[in-house]
Each structure stands twice: as C-alpha cells, then as structure tokens.
Amino acid sequence: MRLPRLQIWSQCRHIASKTDVTKLRNIGIIAHIDAGKTTTTERMLYFSGKTKRIGNVDEGDTVTDFLPQERSRGITIQSAAITFNWQNSFGINLIDTPGHADFTFEVIRSLKVLDGCVTILDAVAGVEAQTEKVWGQAKGIPKICFVNKMDRVGAGFSRTVKELIVKMNTRVLLVNIPVFSQPTSSTEPTFEGVLDVVNKKILRWTPTDVDHVNIEDVENNSPHWNELARLRESLVETLSEHDEDLVEYFLDTANGDYMAVPPEQIDRSIRKCSLANFATPVLCGASFRNIGVQPLLDAVVKYLPSPIEARLPEFNHNLPVEVSNKRGVVVNKNHNLCVAQAFKVITDPIRGIMVYVRVYAGVLNSGFTIFNSTTGAKFKVGKLVVMHANVAEEVKQLSSGEIGVLTGSTVSENVRTGDTIIAHNMKRDGLRSLNKEKELSLKINSIVTPPPVFSAAIEPRTLGNRRAMEESISALIREDPSLRVSVDEESGQTLLSGMGELHLEIAKDRLLNELNADVEVGKVVVSYNETLNISSSLQKRISEDGYHFEICVEPLEAATEARNENEEWHYLSNDDNYLVIEKDTNRLKDLDWPYQIPYDSIVNAMLSSCLVAFQRGGKKAHFPLHSCVVRVKSDWSIPSDLTSVTQILKISKSMIMEALDTIAETDYSILEPIMNVTLTVKQQDMGQVLQDLTGACKANILSIEDEHDVSSEQNFDLTFQTIAEEQYLPSDNTLDRANISSGSSINKIIKALAPVGEMVSYTSKLRSLTQGRGSYHMEYSGMEKVTSDRITTILENY
Numbered sequence: 001m002r003l004p005r006l007q008i009w010s011q012c013r014h015i016a017s018k019t020d021v022t023k024l025r026n027i028g029i030i031a032h033i034d035a036g037k038t039t040t041t042e043r044m045l046y047f048s049g050k051t052k053r054i055g056n057v058d059e060g061d062t063v064t065d066f067l068p069q070e071r072s073r074g075i076t077i078q079s080a081a082i083t084f085n086w087q088n089s090f091g092i093n094l095i096d097t098p099g100h101a102d103f104t105f106e107v108i109r110s111l112k113v114l115d116g117c118v119t120i121l122d123a124v125a126g127v128e129a130q131t132e133k134v135w136g137q138a139k140g141i142p143k144i145c146f147v148n149k150m151d152r153v154g155a156g157f158s159r160t161v162k163e164l165i166v167k168m169n170t171r172v173l174l175v176n177i178p179v180f181s182q183p184t185s186s187t188e189p190t191f192e193g194v195l196d197v198v199n200k201k202i203l204r205w206t207p208t209d210v211d212h213v214n215i216e217d218v219e220n221n222s223p224h225w226n227e228l229a230r231l232r233e234s235l236v237e238t239l240s241e242h243d244e245d246l247v248e249y250f251l252d253t254a255n256g257d258y259m260a261v262p263p264e265q266i267d268r269s270i271r272k273c274s275l276a277n278f279a280t281p282v283l284c285g286a287s288f289r290n291i292g293v294q295p296l297l298d299a300v301v302k303y304l305p306s307p308i309e310a311r312l313p314e315f316n317h318n319l320p321v322e323v324s325n326k327r328g329v330v331v332n333k334n335h336n337l338c339v340a341q342a343f344k345v346i347t348d349p350i351r352g353i354m355v356y357v358r359v360y361a362g363v364l365n366s367g368f369t370i371f372n373s374t375t376g377a378k379f380k381v382g383k384l385v386v387m388h389a390n391v392a393e394e395v396k397q398l399s400s401g402e403i404g405v406l407t408g409s410t411v412s413e414n415v416r417t418g419d420t421i422i423a424h425n426m427k428r429d430g431l432r433s434l435n436k437e438k439e440l441s442l443k444i445n446s447i448v449t450p451p452p453v454f455s456a457a458i459e460p461r462t463l464g465n466r467r468a469m470e471e472s473i474s475a476l477i478r479e480d481p482s483l484r485v486s487v488d489e490e491s492g493q494t495l496l497s498g499m500g501e502l503h504l505e506i507a508k509d510r511l512l513n514e515l516n517a518d519v520e521v522g523k524v525v526v527s528y529n530e531t532l533n534i535s536s537s538l539q540k541r542i543s544e545d546g547y548h549f550e551i552c553v554e555p556l557e558a559a560t561e562a563r564n565e566n567e568e569w570h571y572l573s574n575d576d577n578y579l580v581i582e583k584d585t586n587r588l589k590d591l592d593w594p595y596q597i598p599y600d601s602i603v604n605a606m607l608s609s610c611l612v613a614f615q616r617g618g619k620k621a622h623f624p625l626h627s628c629v630v631r632v633k634s635d636w637s638i639p640s641d642l643t644s645v646t647q648i649l650k651i652s653k654s655m656i657m658e659a660l661d662t663i664a665e666t667d668y669s670i671l672e673p674i675m676n677v678t679l680t681v682k683q684q685d686m687g688q689v690l691q692d693l694t695g696a697c698k699a700n701i702l703s704i705e706d707e708h709d710v711s712s713e714q715n716f717d718l719t720f721q722t723i724a725e726e727q728y729l730p731s732d733n734t735l736d737r738a739n740i741s742s743g744s745s746i747n748k749i750i751k752a753l754a755p756v757g758e759m760v761s762y763t764s765k766l767r768s769l770t771q772g773r774g775s776y777h778m779e780y781s782g783m784e785k786v787t788s789d790r791i792t793t794i795l796e797n798y
Ligand SMILES: Nc1nc2c(ncn2[C@@H]2O[C@H](COP(=O)(O)OP(=O)(O)OP(=O)(O)O)[C@@H](O)[C@H]2O)c(=O)[nH]1
Pocket: 031, 032, 033, 034, 035, 036, 037, 038, 039, 040, 057, 058, 074, 075, 076, 077, 097, 098, 099, 100, 148, 149, 150, 151, 152, 285, 286, 287, 288, 289
C-alpha cells in the first residue's frame, strides 16, 4: 500500500487546527548526540508532505540543520522549530534540539515551551548519558520513545527497552516491535518493518520506494500470532494498572480476551497512561532507511498532549487558570488576557531580530501594543510569523497553545529569552483595560542559564573596531544567553565565556564568519571563580538624602545555614550569587508603599550593584565571585521626595565594594568547574584510559560498568528492576549476531569527576589513547575549591 504523503509544500498552510486547540501538538525531539534526531525530523517533514525530498545529515542538506556550522559539522547546534500537519487535521510544532552537552541550554529553553517529547534512542548504544540528562530535564513532560537505528548490526531493541525501564524509572508500553526478514543460508536477517501490537498488523517498508508500505493483518494462523498475543497481554496488563475503564472493558466486553480489545480502546488507554506520566509508549524503526516514521507521527498525535492537556508554566501570581477546547487556556477568568513567553531570539540576515514565543493564554495579534512584564517595556509588535525551519509564513495572530515568532524593529531592544509578554486579545491598545496588580505584573518563571566553564579573550584588530566588536558580541549573546561577556576593569580585556570548548569554537566561528567581526580570539581558558571563606564586616550608611541601610557580604554556605523566613532571597546570576534582603517586620505592605520609587526598582538597583561588584572579582586573581551573598538591612525610611534610583545604585555598589575590601586576600579561595565525565571504551583500552584519568586528568573515578549492564545502575529503584525483569520482551536477534561476530569486545562505561582544566582537548587525547575506539561525554557538575598545591600552577598558566 502506498501511504499518502499528506500535503505538498505549497499547500501546507499554517496549522490545520486553527480553531481546535485539541488538534495541536508542541513537541520536541530530544536525545544523546548522534541518536538520529535530525534524521528522524527530516523523515517526519517528508512523510507529512512538508518537503518534497529527504535531506541527509551526512550530506549537509537537512531542513532543520540550516546553519553553515551545523551543515559542515553534521551536528545540531541550535534548536530549530518547524510547523507541519499530520493526518490532515493535526498541527505539529516540532523542535529538533541539539544532543551535544555544550548546547544544553538550547534544550532547556525548548523544553520550557513544549508539551510532549519524542526521545530517540540508538538501538546499538542504548540509553546514553545525555539522554539520561535531558530525560531528567524533561521531568513531568509526557514522552514517547523511538528506538532508532534498528538496521545496524548490534541493534538490541529489547536490551534498550530494558535499560529505559531501569535507568529512567518508567514503565513501557510496546506499541510496535521490530520485524526482520527471514534469514537464508546466504543472507542475514535484515530489519524491514514493525509488528503493530495495537492494530495487530505487520508493516513492511520497501527500500526502493520510500512511500510504499506493505500492511498485512496478523491472523491466528500467522507465525507472528503467538508473539503478538504475548505482547498484547503484556500491554493490556500494564495499562490496566492505571486505567480502570480498560479493566472494565476487558472483563465485561472483551471477556478477558487480550486480542479482543479494539485498537481504539487501547489507544485511548495508552494516551491516558502517557499523559499521566504513568508509562512511556515505545516504538522502533530506522529513520535513515525511512522505516517506522509514519507510525511514530501517528503516536505523536495519539499519545502526546494538546496544549490544554499539558502542564502549565509556573506563574508568579496564584491566579485561576481554566481550559476549554474553544479558547484554550484562560488566565484570571479574563478572556481578553494574552500571556506568552519568549524562549529564543535569533538574528536573521533578512528579517533582522526574530523572537520565538509560545502563547499560553489568549491571542497575540500583529500590530498590537504589548507589555513585557519582565522588563516593564511597552511596545508595538510588528509582523507575526510561523517558521518552517528557516522559511517564514506571515500570520495575523497566534492563539493559545501556538508557537510563533515576533518580528520588527521594536522587538530587538524590548524582548529577551525568558521574558513574559502580556497583551489584550481584542483591543490594539488595550493594555490599560487589564488589571495592573494581577495581570500586567504576571510573570512566567524565567529560564535559568547554566554557568560557563571556558572563556576566551576577544580583542578588536584595531582600536576603531571596538564598537563594532561589542555590537557583534551583543548580537551573539542575545541569541545565546548561555554565552556571557565580561570586561576586566583593570586590563580592559573582553572575555567571552561558554559551556564548553565546542560552544566557544562555534561562537568564534559565527563571530568571524557570520557577523564579520574584525577581531582576534585568544586561546580557550578555564572560567575560574573566586569565593569568600568568611563574611565581610558590616557597612552602615546614611545617604545624602537620608536613606539608611546596612550591607555585608557572606559566603553562600553560611547564609544558607542561617536562612530564616524573614529574608527575601533574590537569585542574581548563574554564578549562584544572591541578594538577601532582611525584611523589616514593620515594613509597609507593597500596596501601601508611600514612596515615589517602587520597592521593585530599589531591589533591581541593588541587584545591578551586586552584579558589578561581583564581576570585579576576588583578591586572589580577580576571578568573578561565585557562591556569595549580599545581605541588606534597611528600615525603609526613604525620604518621600527621593526619586533617584541611580543614587541607590551608586551607594549600594560602593558599599558592597567596601565590604569586599575588608576581607583579606587569604580569605578568598579559587573555585574551578568540575565536570561529570562518562567514557565509553573497549576493554583493551581501559587500563591506559584509567591511568590517564587518575594521573594527568586528576579525575576521581566514580564507577566502571559493562555497557548495557543495568544491574549495577547507581540510582536504580528496585521496583523498576522488577518491572524490567517481568516485562515481556521479544528476543534480540541482531544483538545475538553482533555478539557472535565481534567476540567479547564489550564496551566499558567509566564515570568520573574531573576538573575541567585537565580535560581541555580531551577529544584528541582519547582518540590517540583508544585508536579512535573510545568516546566521551562531559557536563558541568559544580564548582570546587582548588587545593593549595594547584593554585600556583593555575595562576602560572592563566
Ligand atoms: N544506520 C543508521 N544510521 C542512522 C539512522 N538514523 C541516523 N543515522 C545516522 O546517525 C548519524 C547521526 O544522525 P543525526 O540525525 O545527525 O543525529 P542527531 O541526534 O540529530 O545528532 P545531533 O543533533 O548532532 O545530536 C548520521 O550519520 C545519520 O546518518 C538509522 O536509522 N540507521
């Protein structure tokens, strides 16, 4: 049977489900690097009719990896959002996320606005380190798993599913399992399709015609009947643990016959279990061979939530939230209130700054005045577009649940990643009709950026180029807030910091080749920090205007231990610094605040002072301060005629600096980033690798395990070990072949903690230690004080 591709590109207009939010799916594709996310996305676009030809990662011509750096390196660097239709009635907004740990921030910000995820697993590698990480980050979001690369020798569907259960602590619902061709005396079995457990069918794809799928019913005389019966029994039993309706149907209508439960009933039940995060539907395929992608798309619309079934973001106010099929999400019972969040900013060479937003409630209209409740900026929005990777389609409005893009000159200075946007649904300039205290100050909790671990100095080639350099760096940071820039006050040197070597390498590439900045970029060095061992002495001040307050600076540890409910903690930056305000019990309630300067503005001024003072750095080597707290006490007797926030900023900044100066150099410590490293190496290379890790890399080895051995899984939950043992799984025949042909060359997984400074250029080191057979993955674990014997070496090399 030739499966129809649903529409062709030119007909494929913006979301099919304009009026029906229940037919909308906002999903992300997440996984470890190289699992096949982009390859799968490319097939989804083709089979949905969105594209006319299939692009390939290895040829650098996929739709979603459109940056030159992505195409040349064959990896995803930034999340790409694309909109397409499925089954003629469902609209899918899909975000293909990067797998490399250096781009974790891209994944985090995408997950903020997604309602469901497709997790791609490599059937040979199993559940890999970054998959575990992103799975954790996607906690609470319903997920489907796709066991990809079933065509590869060594693929193990059941082994991978078992790992999934134990490592992710989830029950599984096997929607389909792999089907192989019958081996002959001269041919090995090859992966050719799937056994659809729900619909009791076998689907076989035709290698020579990607659109052609052979579909046959599994009858009770079929060789697959017994297998299907066991799988159905297992599926219905798992579903029954959560779904009372299914139990009732199974006993009363199906008369206890697992094969008699109709597919619609099972689908409904899988959806229920998936939305409740009770279990994960699992499918398989080989995207590269175009196998299994259409059933995966069916599963996306059948088993993942619509925006009104998805979890809602956390708001700063506790307002009533209602959902309806017609209006989507309604906040504060106000049908005219639109609430959206910006989650990504890009600079397009033709369209300029583009801000991706997810509309949670109401309708966002082009040309309307909107309010950024995070920054207080009010501005008129330009055109709204929906993106099809790098192709834009203009739309008049974006409704509750939709993802789209704000364009126009006003957005560049007024919206950043993470900001909340408020608008009136109906009136072009209707902000004044919204409630000031509750609606206009409504904020969705922002996206926290992880700390940078590497930096590189950037210098303009000529002095006259400094301004252009600064503009290029701001453009880069606007797009990627996980990059940071700082200027050393003494030397005037500009430092660009990022999440890893690759992250900075890509930033440098973009700076030089995309933004044409005429700059020189220095070598990549570790982003060290400093912290305090003791608290500063107390600074007391009464300003010229009579504003009185006290300040001291403390190590975070001490402040956390002494924390009490009369303190207001404000998170300052990804360096784990805080501003703590001791609340005067007599302080007037916000609503009765009698002063001209609002309380929030005072706090913001103080936050800015803290940032500047902490960035100036410690006394050991001027590294920025980390894990520090500025504690403020005030009687809030502000002169009623005081209107200047700048005055407050100036005083608080000088007081924090003075407080820091009271601490002796010996009471500052240097902190270094420590990385969680996971290595996959062959048994024969393990000795050399371990020697290097514990010697040159100063690593602390946490565990050594056989790959795919889940029995020693560190965080294992006994319940899920038992579930994994009891789960019916078919035998892995390609795995058997792989074991026979490759003997006993089992991979070992080494987990270790290592200072990032010792892991610089580790990719090439590991390549030479293992003759290219090893791989590793590393992510930020935390900051640690540097031991005194290493301080001299660090300072010498810096
Ligand atoms: N044999 C086989 N190879 C595949 C399959 N799917 C993907 N690949 C290959 O795996 C490699 C990685 O594929 P990608 O689609 O770039 O993987 P990714 O997860 O998007 O990678 P990042 O975004 O960089 O993390 C490419 O060489 C693909 O051709 C498959 O089903 N079978």
